[in-house]
Amino acid sequence: MHENLLNLLCKKNNTSYIIFNQNFIVSQVNNILIELNTDIRDFLWEIVGIEENIITLSMTQESIKIPMIFRNNSYYDLDIDTFISETGEKLYIAYMQQKSQQTYKYAKVIKEINKKTLIYETSNEKKHTTYYQQINKHMMTFHVDLDGIITTVNDTCSHFFNLEKNNIIGKHFSYFFHTQESQLNENTHIFNAKDFMGKNIFFHANIIPLTDTKDRVIENIIIIQDITYLKQIQKELDNASQYDTLTGLPNRHYFLKKVDTYIAKEFSFSLCFIDIDNFYYINEEHGSHAGDMLLKHITLLINSVIDSDDILVRIYGDFFAIIFSENKSRVYIQAIIEKLKESSLSHPLKYTADDIINLKYTSLLLDYPNDIKNTKELLTNAQKSIKKIKIDKKLTR
Amino acid sequence: MLSYKIVLVGNFGAGKTSLIRRFVENSFSQEYLSTIGVSISKKTIKNARVMIWDIEGHTEFKPIFKQYLLGAKGFIVVADLLRQESIIDIHNHIKLCNEVIKGAPLCIALNKSDMPHTLEDKELQIIKNSSELIIEVLKTSAKNGDAVEELFLKLDKKIKDNMSK
Numbered sequence: 001m002h003e004n005l006l007n008l009l010c011k012k013n014n015t016s017y018i019i020f021n022q023n024f025i026v027s028q029v030n031n032i033l034i035e036l037n038t039d040i041r042d043f044l045w046e047i048v049g050i051e052e053n054i055i056t057l058s059m060t061q062e063s064i065k066i067p068m069i070f071r072n073n074s075y076y077d078l079d080i081d082t083f084i085s086e087t088g089e090k091l092y093i094a095y096m097q098q099k100s101q102q103t104y105k106y107a108k109v110i111k112e113i114n115k116k117t118l119i120y121e122t123s124n125e126k127k128h129t130t131y132y133q134q135i136n137k138h139m140m141t142f143h144v145d146l147d148g149i150i151t152t153v154n155d156t157c158s159h160f161f162n163l164e165k166n167n168i169i170g171k172h173f174s175y176f177f178h179t180q181e182s183q184l185n186e187n188t189h190i191f192n193a194k195d196f197m198g199k200n201i202f203f204h205a206n207i208i209p210l211t212d213t214k215d216r217v218i219e220n221i222i223i224i225q226d227i228t229y230l231k232q233i234q235k236e237l238d239n240a241s242q243y244d245t246l247t248g249l250p251n252r253h254y255f256l257k258k259v260d261t262y263i264a265k266e267f268s269f270s271l272c273f274i275d276i277d278n279f280y281y282i283n284e285e286h287g288s289h290a291g292d293m294l295l296k297h298i299t300l301l302i303n304s305v306i307d308s309d310d311i312l313v314r315i316y317g318d319f320f321a322i323i324f325s326e327n328k329s330r331v332y333i334q335a336i337i338e339k340l341k342e343s344s345l346s347h348p349l350k351y352t353a354d355d356i357i358n359l360k361y362t363s364l365l366l367d368y369p370n371d372i373k374n375t376k377e378l379l380t381n382a383q384k385s386i387k388k389i390k391i392d393k394k395l396t397r
Numbered sequence: 398m399l400s401y402k403i404v405l406v407g408n409f410g411a412g413k414t415s416l417i418r419r420f421v422e423n424s425f426s427q428e429y430l431s432t433i434g435v436s437i438s439k440k441t442i443k444n445a446r447v448m449i450w451d452i453e454g455h456t457e458f459k460p461i462f463k464q465y466l467l468g469a470k471g472f473i474v475v476a477d478l479l480r481q482e483s484i485i486d487i488h489n490h491i492k493l494c495n496e497v498i499k500g501a502p503l504c505i506a507l508n509k510s511d512m513p514h515t516l517e518d519k520e521l522q523i524i525k526n527s528s529e530l531i532i533e534v535l536k537t538s539a540k541n542g543d544a545v546e547e548l549f550l551k552l553d554k555k556i557k558d559n560m561s562k
């Protein structure tokens with residue numbers, strides 16, 4: 001019965017599977033030409049070398065994923081998971097899911113781009129303009145000004161959203177694209193967007209700053225490429241970087257790492273958590289671009305009052321933290337927090353001439369080792385405490 | 398039979414696929430069909446079954462996938478003698494390999510040696526000295542076969558030495 005169900009599901013999802021035991025001996029398969037009771041590695045070469053990783057898999061752990069394997073003229077993703085059989089034996093299952101037609105089109109485009117780029121890179125007339133023109137034909141490209149407003153888009157872009165160019169130009173790019181937390185390096189980012197069919201697509205984006213003669217950035221060109229399939233390795237991308245794209249601040253990964261090292265070294269340090277009040281409503285009322293601008297605004301304000309050796313981090317959303325370097329006195333920190341309060345009162349965000357957004361926030365000061373023991377529950381607890389303060393202030397979110 | 402995995406890494410178009418094809422099938426094609434994702438070849442080298450992973454090259458738009466490097470016993474980093482950037486990028490690739498598999502040996506292939514190029518032989522030593530993990534730096538040609546066999550065999554020997562330790 002179970003076997004029939006599994007076969008049915010796999011058939012529907014264009015998936016083949018192989019079940020094997022810890023000696024890598026095959027015990028069950030669907031539509032694959034592999035003999036039972038043989039070593040799976042004779043057939044599934046991709047698991048040679050990762051036997052350790054497989055054996056130590058546990059049911060609570062994420063499966064092992066190897067995407068985009070090309071074999072016999074087709075692409076598939078491989079996924080390996082473990083489970084306990086009815087007889088109590090720990091077994092493993094390898095699924096191979098055929099990629100959709102879309103993937104083949106994508107592969108074809110990338111092959112074309114690489115071919116042209118290689119010819120170009122080996123040729124002598126290596127001019128940037130022609131280079132970008134070539135890429136331009138295949139990839140979504142758009143220009144944004146320093147406020148994130150889209151100023152030009154190419155045809156690929158308007159095809160993707162099924163919108164006329166002038167319906168895209170003039171809008172903030174976050175209206176179409178959502179930034180993922182990870183940032184692979186200074187100029188490479190991960191975005192996602194919904195195409196006109198409503199399908200969520202992930203992109204790898206390169207941001208190329210355009211500068212004027214005095215080396216000032218005047219505009220950014222953003223070139224993006226579909227990487228939906230790569231997203232399966234979300235974890236890697238998440239950890240790949242420690243900086244937030246919107247504000248340029250260090251992010252949660254950085255924060256936890258830093259706090260962990262401070263604790264390990266037994267430094268005494270303080271953390272000030274800051275959560276903007278009514279951020280949700282600000283986004284609703286003034287739009288998400290205004291929300292983004294407010295986040296940038298508070299970043300600037302905080303950075304202007306703290307010392308250069310104190311670190312401001314954007315944990316997520318409108319939740320920030322200041323890591324005060326070791327041995328700063330309580331009095332000093334209180335003075336900084338007071339200064340920030342004054343500064344935020346006197347500097348609301350002038351979003352437009354008649355749209356002025358007041359900046360209010362709730363803060364929470366914690367010390368190590370008095371209030372903080374480790375990083376495990378630190379963020380959840382800090383958020384809970386802040387929420388409680390907000391409820392007391394009669395602010396609900 | 399002993400089985401192990403090696404991975405070829407490097408910038409796009411450097412000749413990873415071509416080197417493997419020369420080594421495994423003893424053939425070559427002038428046409429460039431960029432690898433998307435990964436394809437795996439199998440070749441027996443002196444009583445060992447070697448899984449050779451041909452992965453998508455690094456481009457300006459896409460980093461190399463760490464997942465593909467998992468479980469490798471050694472790496473071949475391939476650069477294109479005709480493209481300086483691909484040579485400069487060698488050290489990034491070495492870093493990545495070492496991040497995933499600490500201390501795994503690697504060979505460097507400076508490929509397309511059949512074409513006129515400017516890299517002098519003394520620079521090979523400089524590259525070699527740049528990392529302790531490098532066991533050999535070779536100028537190779539997938540087109541005429543120069544040093545291709547040597548490249549894979551040197552790595553095979555080192556890996557077998559490591560495994561029998």
Ligand SMILES: Nc1nc2c(ncn2[C@@H]2O[C@H](COP(=O)(O)OP(=O)(O)OP(=O)(O)O)[C@@H](O)[C@H]2O)c(=O)[nH]1
Binds near residue numbers: 410415430433540541
């Ligand atoms: N002259 C010459 N051309 C070569 C040599 N090796 C590869 N090529 C050519 O260089 C181009 C790229 O070779 P590939 O082997 O596909 O490069 P790759 O590193 O696998 O590229 P990606 O899969 O995109 O990462 C092809 O047109 C090959 O014919 C060589 O030794 N000499």
Ligand SMILES: [Mg+2]
Binds near residue numbers: 414431432453454
């Ligand atoms: Mg290739």
